[in-house]
Amino acid sequence: MAEQEPVRLVDRVPQASSLVSDSVSPETKLIHPQKKRPNSHVHCPYMSLRLFASHDWGKNAENHARVKEVVEALREMGYFVWLDENEMRGNLVDDMCAGIDESDVVLVFVTRNYMKKVQSRNDGDNCRREFMYAQRRHGTSRIVTIRFDADLPPKWSGPLGMILGDRMYADLTVDHTSKDKMMELVRLFPILPPVKGVGYRKDGGCLRERVDRLMQEAGMSEKEGEHTHEKLVRLMASIGIHAENAPLYVNVARLEVQLGIHADK
Numbered sequence: 180m181a182e183q184e185p186v187r188l189v190d191r192v193p194q195a196s197s198l199v200s201d202s203v204s205p206e207t208k209l210i211h212p213q214k215k216r217p218n219s220h221v222h223c224p225y226m227s228l229r230l231f232a233s234h235d236w237g238k239n240a241e242n243h244a245r246v247k248e249v250v251e252a253l254r255e256m257g258y259f260v261w262l263d264e265n266e267m268r269g270n271l272v273d274d275m276c277a278g279i280d281e282s283d284v285v286l287v288f289v290t291r292n293y294m295k296k297v298q299s300r301n302d303g304d305n306c307r308r309e310f311m312y313a314q315r316r317h318g319t320s321r322i323v324t325i326r327f328d329a330d331l332p333p334k335w336s337g338p339l340g341m342i343l344g345d346r347m348y349a350d351l352t353v354d355h356t357s358k359d360k361m362m363e364l365v366r367l368f369p370i371l372p373p374v375k376g377v378g379y380r381k382d383g384g385c386l387r388e389r390v391d392r393l394m395q396e397a398g399m400s401e402k403e404g405e406h407t408h409e410k411l412v413r414l415m416a417s418i419g420i421h422a423e424n425a426p427l428y429v430n431v432a433r434l435e436v437q438l439g440i441h442a443d444k
Contacts, residue, residue, distance in 0.1 A: 184349050185324060221343045228368060231261045233309040234327070235293040245355060246288050246325070249320035249364075252356045256365070257432070258330060260286075275309060284321050284368055285313040289348070291330035291337065298337025314342055324348035327355070388412075389431055 232250055236243040250260045261278035262272075279285060287293075287310065296306035313322060324343045329352040335344045349364040387407050394401060397414055404411075411430055420434065 184360070185344055203388065205438045226283060229259045229261070229281060230342070231278050231285045231309075231313070232263075232288065233285055233306070233313060234288035234304050235290060235296055237290065237292060240286075242290060242292070248356050249325075249351065249361075252361055253364075272305075272308065276312060277312050279309065279316055281295045282317075284308075284323055285311075285317060286323050286325060287325040287339075287343065288351075289331065289335070289343075291331055292328075294331070294335060294337060294339050299337045310339065319343065319346065321369055322346075323364070323369075325364065326350045328352065328353055333431070377385075385413055390434070393431075393434055 229373065230253065232246055234246045247262065250262045253260050261282060263275075293306055296304050297310045299307060301307060319342055322343065324346055326348045334340065347367065349360070349367055351360055351364065352362050373434065390402075390407050390411050394410060394414060399414060399417065402413075403408065411434070415430065415434060
């Protein structure tokens with residue numbers, strides 16, 4: 180099987196993001212198929228995507244501990260993340276499938292060990308199961324690749340190389356929870372279509388309505404022909420907040436946090 184060389188996301192944000200905020204404390208931080216899904220509007224100003232973290236535990240669970248740090252940073256940003264807190268031994272296959280089924284995006288933390296497991300031909304290996312099922316269930320468009328091992332070869336082989344080898348990745352080999360690194364990761368998340376009645380999707384009418392509400396709260400009037408993004412940049416500038424080079428939903432969320440406004444209000 181031909182080896183594929185993945186591409187690092189090099190379009191970096193010029194300055195540190197304000198995404199990770201101590202002021203954000205989602206009421207429910209973990210989506211698990213056995214637990215009731217919380218109200219999507221409750222204390223979740225970052226329009227949470229539902230994420231599934233696929234990873235190998237590594238020696239003495241060291242890699243799992245690093246992955247958990249990234250997951251906690253994402254949860255602080257308002258994302259719901261399904262994370263295996265107890266190493267899977269086969270009896271949790273139903274839960275694993277449910278976690279992938281209920282997720283919008285699957286995060287693949289690529290290490291040498293993970294790649295070895297995926298190409299092992301051992302259908303009882305849970306890393307292989309997760310990866311193969313995620314690809315069948317969501318396709319490559321909803322898989323986000325994370326380089327999580329500094330010693331990974333430049334070209335990836337096996338199923339992982341075939342499916343993800345030519346896709347951009349976030350390099351979290353060092354400083355994996357820094358603000359710049361988290362922004363690098365978030366910028367790879369796909370834009371999902373708006374869902375009627377759900378206010379936490381990344382884009383669509385719900386964001387326009389939220390920006391209009393923010394304008395009203397600030398006592399600012401709309402200019403003729405002004406787009407939603409232009410409104411937001413003008414509003415942020417008026418109160419001295421720099422608009423990050425980031426998707427619209429990120430800046431909307433930052434402003435809501437700054438003003439103490441939640442999406443459910």
